Amino acid sequence: MTSTARFSRRTGLKAAGLSAVMALIVPLAAACGSTGAGETDPSAIGSTIEEIAANAKEEGQVRLIAYPETWANYAGHFAGFEEKYGVDVVVDSPDASSAEELQAVQNLKGQDTQPDVLDIGYSFTNTAINQGLIEPYKPTTFEDIPDNLKDPEGNWVGAYYGVITIGVNKDLVDNIPTTFEDLKKPEYAGKIALPGDPRQGASSIGTVFAASLANGGSLDDIQPGIDYFAELKELGNLTTVSDAASGMTTGEAAIIFDWNYNWLGRAEQLKADGVDFEYVTLEDGVFGNYYAQPVTAGSPQPNAARLWVDWLTSDEGAEQYALGGAIPARFTQLVEEGKLSDKALASLPDPEVVAKVELPTPEQGDAANKVIAAEWAKKVG
Template identity: 40%
Template sequence: MKAPMLSRLFRWVSLLVLVAFLAACAGTPTAAPTQPPTTGGESGPLADLVAAAKKEGMLTTIALPHDWCNYGEAIETFKSKYGIQVNELNPDASSAEEIEAIKANKESKGPQAPDVIDVGYAFGPQLVDEQLAMPYKVSTWDTIPENLKHPDGYWYGDYYGVMAFEVNKDVVKNVPQDWADLLKPEYKNQVALAGDPRLSAQAQMSVYAAALANGGSLDNVQPGLEYFKKLNEVGNFVPVIAKQSTIAKGETPVVFRWDYNALADKKALEGNPEIEVVIPQSGVIAGVYIQAISAYAPHPNAAKLWMEFLYSDEGQLIWLKGGCHPIRFDDMLKRNVIPADLLAELPPAELYAKAVFPTIEQLNAAKTYIAENWDKVVGAEVK
């Protein structure tokens, strides 16, 4: 569904509400770095970083599909801007697999060792507890909400969205509007997840959202597992990890997916097939992803430069073009640096009014519970 135009004032007020909510959980403020945001023509410390990164000559990423948050443009812009090669590992890896890639390559400086990762919010403490991340504060550090970054710079939020239904309208004639609809016989063999719920943050958040829509809470995800058990028992659940290709072919015509991923598919497919993106009437959950540099990064300077690029205005706008709300959105809005056409393409702010943001502790508890109980409650192997 095409997002209707909204006034800048309405978006501003809505965003203030969101920021006020996030600020309520804020911790002790961190000291600001001295280097200002940059978009080119770097000097001083950042120029030294650019030189060191160019000397390394390569950055290794993992789990960055080009249609996820417009990462394709981000990667190509970074390569062009700095002349650094980007080695892309397993674009479809889950958050858990990204972390395992760091662990498996601790002693390696070869091409299978990732420099940087982009994982679900709940994985932040694990990175610190297991000493898998390298601390680094980007020059725009002060404009990242306090409660969405580790105080010592081990990880920091990058973007957020809400869980939505991505629907292939060429296959699905009655577009579902809420979770209960998907239990109807007309959706037999049509409903899928975009990942393995034992490993994937996106899939786990789908279960979490289903819990909220079916009598659960941020502290009780069991109803979400029961929902998927029922979905499987009535024959509506397809145990296939859904991708743009499976959606387009009609193999997984209804998918639980972050709104920005669904919107990216809609744009990429250009009506063939026609995609509708539905934010459900209940169980609207927001999800934040985070960036981190591997503690064992083979190219640590290139990794730091990648972070500087992503958290600059330029990098944040690239994410916004992909339908993601960049973590520095509020700061950029206040400085009037977001083009009006990008604001107009976002889903209307009122659709986000019911969204809830779990704390990192709630996410960790939910993640563990879902991973440990999916097999015994739902009994469907998603692959």
């Protein structure tokens, strides 16, 4: 694996400026005005998964962006994929935000360094389609993936999802909060942080959605979540961190929101760093969503790109996700068929929490993005 310049998946396009971010996040009115990344010659792609695998081995590598090793156990995915197929995994900007991923496809189209496959928040999928940045591919497990975790035309599949939780440095707080209401208490002054800017990253959008659900909002109404964080800032309880993991280690914040699988992936390192650490799901705001793995239009390694998506949605890929605390898209089927190990099942959120998760649609994500773009800066900053 190689890695280029590192950006946080949650901090975003600081150098590019707000106008570039808005161009990415707010869907275009019509796809005809977009500048796509080109199209793949169908004759270059194998007609069966066996042919795709053979062609991918000849291509030699799959090029990814925004796939951190500790995120949803991608380190395990990389090792398993390379061992099974003899195809190298190359990761550029492993911590890039979803907005940065789309910008990278725009900037690198037609070049050898163009990403083959993305890992973007659900609320960025329509933008990717409208901008002509991705092309359809239905993996061999497509029919087994629930309808709310795939585009019907195969433009993307959501291979996994997670739940918003809080990571807590127990050395810096006397009491672990259990609700969003608890976080308003004076004892948490200057100790609470989002994982980044909700105008740019899906984990931060998910955090605002969770706060909305805890304060009378819904998947169709994210405004109460924005208002909640505006109040938290006014109370003096909200701070910022450049990165969730380092923020926890250095004490920039004592309570930081992020996906459950991210905290699981960091737990060993945090323990090694001497952090007395725990992560919990707040009782009054259970929110989960998926990340989508679309093939980019005109990808340099079109067979390896498709093989990677097949791997992520396979039984083996599902096991790797579950070992990292991420709920595989085919979770219900795999449990019924006894295909997930006991260790993998033990790594997942409590079944009662999973049962509460209602996954938002891309359209609900589009609507939320527009409200955040209009309201976040003036209310939260």
